[in-house]
Amino acid sequence: MLIIPKKTPPVETHWQKELANSFTTLDSLLEYLRIDPSSLPPALSNDAFSNNNNINIIPTQNDISIIEQHNNARRLFPMRVPKPFADLMQQSNWYDPLLQQVVPQQAEFVDKLGFVADPLQEQNGTTAGLIHKYKSRVLLLVRGGCAINCRYCFRRHFPYQDNQLGQAQYQSVLEYINNDTNINEVIFSGGDPLMANDKQLAKLAQKVDNITHIKRLRIHTRLPVVIPSRVNNELLAWLTNLRIKPIIVLHINHKNEIGEALIEKTKMLKQAGVTLLNQSVLLKNINDSAEEICELSEALFEANILPYYLHMFDPVKGAAHFDVSKPDAQKIMAKVITRLPGFLVPKLVQELPRQPGKTPIDLGLEP
């Protein structure tokens, strides 16, 4: 009898399949969540803004449905929501804090004064594939694009196609790091660096590891949160086979983003010796209360992750509806500090152009 060998699928198929199966239209996601489109609150109208001359809004088309009005915002920034993340959302709740981070909204057409395409002024003077703003750390744009598109993303207008780290740039980027002994930490960023495959990442990490003045490798990623299967044996193997110390900074904004599957993975990462930190963005109607921040910190610790930064929202064009004012943010932090042990208090920071690091604003001490 002829035995047909079972084709062994490539090891990475699982997470890549999950990625390919992401929701990319509002209709399909709402159907999955059993949200009746006719139950949506009315979209913004011009009248809502007519008294504020800082705001321009693209006129609402009254002849199309609310769902189409929202769905149109995909033209500004594509919609992308992996299924494991959708599974963490509540059914039948348009106001679900996870859904509200990723759902295209007609409000994205609002053009508010001070909300710009490049709030951090990163798009000027960037060496292709590299951002070196803070003396001891350098950020590598390993991969443009993410597994999920967060509507508040400050890089939603970033020209990734000009800044992706291709083979051609590898050499000059590594040379740059090699020539600057002030740099002791390399950060893989993006987009999401874990969108790259493990073979590529292993190779790059090894080259960084060979630079003797580098002490740490940090990875800024949201992928394990939105597709936990991304944390596979291949990733663990290259990450823990280095001389330099591995750190993963996750991006979680709300306690509901921490599911069983993620907890299992963070346990594996911790056992492998990876330091796990988290950064969040303070977002209106999603996590802008002391209760939410405290509950998030507690849930993070349960999952072996320490809170690191709570970022003030960067004023990016098309996302002004997520903005929390600085006084409100400081009021939240004043309460958080009284309720949590110090190691569970994230540092409230703002990223200001031309500063030597992120600026803590918990106590109003910004320059």
Ligand SMILES: *Cc1c(COP(=O)(O)O)cnc(C)c1O
């Ligand atoms: C945030 C950031 C870093 C890292 O800053 P830490 O305070 O070390 O977390 C490095 N480079 C750039 C460009 C950044 O935006």
Ligand code: SF4
């Ligand atoms: S994962 Fe991070 S970089 Fe990617 S869209 Fe979301 S906020 Fe932006």
